[in-house]
Amino acid sequence: MRKIPAELTERYAAEGWWTEETVGDLLTRGLAAAPDTEFRVHSAARPWEGTFRDVEAVARRLAGGLRERGVGPGDAVAFQLPNWMEAAAVFWASALLGAAVVPIVHFYGRKEVGYILDTVRPRVFVTAERFGRLEFRPDLCADVPVVGVVGRDFDALLGDEPLTESLPADPTAPALIAFTSGTTRDPKGVVHSHRTLGHETRQLAASYPPDRGRQLTAAPVGHFIGMVNAFLIPVLDGTPVHLTDVWDPAGALRLMREHQLHIGGGAPYYVTSLLDHPDFTAEHLRYLRYAGLGGSSVPAAVTTRLAGLGIRVFRAYGSTEHPSITSSRHDAPEPKRLFTDGTALPGVEIRLAEDGEILSRGPDLCLGYTDPALTARAFDEDGWYRTGDLGALDEDGYLTITGRKADLIIRGGENISALEVEEVLLAMPGVAEAAVVAAPDARLGEHAAGFLRMLPGHPLPGLDAMRAHFERAGLARQKWPEELHQVAEFPRTASGKVQKFRLRQDIAVGT
Structure with a gap:
């Protein structure tokens, strides 16, 4: 892992960005505060509805069953599941055990899944038998000690005695290993600790508008932002979880109308695909109150279009490695919200290298990569992360992404x-x-x-x-x-x- 300067560690702790709370502690506290909160999966393949209490019961029995099989703090638990209830149960169970959870995007194929399992060597792998391009391949996980397949033998993993408390774990230890394909060929394993993931959850939750409505999460929970938005922030806030396992604009528009669900943003594609669909009507605008855009480049043509429809747009910038670098507040001046990617978030520092590359550091910055060579290239001894993105800062400290170093065309x-x-x-x-x-x-x-x-x-x-x-x-x-x-x-x-x-x-x- 990367070297984190002692001065930064002391500062993040002194300012309250880093705490001794583990992700399991965060979940235990949040679930106890709002046990009757709605949890629903909108799916043709595996619909489900219940409450936080119901999902927690499955998660604690799963944690108990895995504990009986010797799984605990420091182990890795991988899952490749669509946006189903069982994905939440596996994630919550892993956190309660103090294990490092390894979410795998459900549409990753044989090559990517094999690479991830070979890299992490998890003690547990939970997947589905078949869903879209996902197909259970026993040969890929032949060396994994505990394997469960939802819809076939997942229930056999559940213990008779639930794990009643979260196991003690080192808050500086890995809590999450998120593999991101980015725009490169091989997935990169990004390692987050309980401290970095906990800070990101609290920071992201605090940045959301208080009147954002009941959110529909369509981003895959196997990806970092989908996972945080589905399984952590709602528990912290006590807000309902509504998941869908496929991105179908027509289906999303129907769910918005039938269940009064809001779409809060994400990559611009999620919002524009709704606006461009023939089923979109003026009625749907009431469920598109805000659009927090990020995850990819955000064209000005998109932000001005949304603003013209009365949608309050704000932009954010980050990555799996450093999830929340900058953001515009939802009540910032409109030109800043529409045409910049915001200012550095609390605890975060940014600066530009001579060639315009954005360097960042902060309490939600990852520990490094599973590949030491990637870690050595991306981080320096002072704790700065080389993002690979190019940007410009205005006189008010607002950042605008101008491109990626890899996207430069040299003509x-x-x-x-x-x-x-x-x-x-x-x-x-x-x-x-x-x-x-x-x-x-x-x-x-x-x-x-x-x-x-x-x-x-x-x-x-x-x-x-x-x-x-x-x-x-x-x-x-x-x-x-x-x-x-x-x-x-x-x-x-x-x-x-x-x-x-x-x-x-x-x-x-x-x-």
Whole structure:
């Protein structure tokens, strides 16, 4: 793990950012305070409804059963499940045991799951027999001592005697190992302690609007932000949990209307896919009161569109490694909310390197990666994390993300920001989403290639129409895309980010 300077450790403890409370302690306290809070899964495959008390009963019996099998503090418990009740039970049980939970996104395939299990060597693996692309493969977990499959033998893991209290654990020890594919090929194992995860939960909960309504969580609970929003913040706040195991805009719109559920934001795709759906009506706007956007780049074209509909937009910036770096408050001045990614959150520090790369550190910054080489490259001895993102700070300390170092297109020696080009493409009629990547160029090394998802009934614009649009926008000619491709859907990470390396691969093979 990375070296954390003693000065930072002392400061975070003195300021109350880091406490001696474990995640198990947080859950025990929160569940006892609001046991009758609603917990519901909206699913065609495995619907469920009950209360926190009901889920806690399963979690404590599971913890008791795993304890009988020798699982305890310091062990790893992995699960690959959709947004089902059993995912909450496994997560809560792991925390009560003081184990490190390893959530795996339910649509990860054989290669990713095999890599994660081989890296972590968990004592326990819980999964589903089949769901979408998820398929139980006994060969992948042949070396895992305890395996449970929901719908088949999961109940056999439940002990007769529930674990009544959370087991003592070191708050500095790993509580979570979250694997994120990001925009790279191999998943990266990000390690968070009880202290970093606890601070993130409290900080994120405090940043949400108090009148945000009953939230629908569609982000996969196998991903960091979906997990925190589904299984930790509601327990801290005593607010209902409503999960859905697939992202279907039509289904989400129906749930919003039938159950008065709100969509609070996330990656822009989650919100725009609702607005673009033919079933969307003005009635749904009452359940889109706020849109806290993050998880991927947030185009100004999206924020201004939402604001024009009366939705109060605010942006945030973070990653699995450092979940909450900056955010605009929901009551900040509109230009700051719409066009910047906010200011540093309490306890967090940011600065820009000479090349514009954002460096951050704070009490919710992870301990490092499961791969020591990645840890050595990403963190320095003073506790700063090299985010790989490029940004600019205004006179009020508001940060604006300008791109990723990996997203720079170097055309004839000149740097082009993919984000800048994407903003212009999004302003074209009929364009729902845009992504720009570097394409090989025999003369100039690289040039910009645009990928567009069009709204229904709108054809892909021709290059001449695109050039005329960029001419009117006033963008320098060398930044204009030199090829356009249409996609029905973008390849995405669990948080909704477009996997640009796959778009570059498509160009390389000529598809």
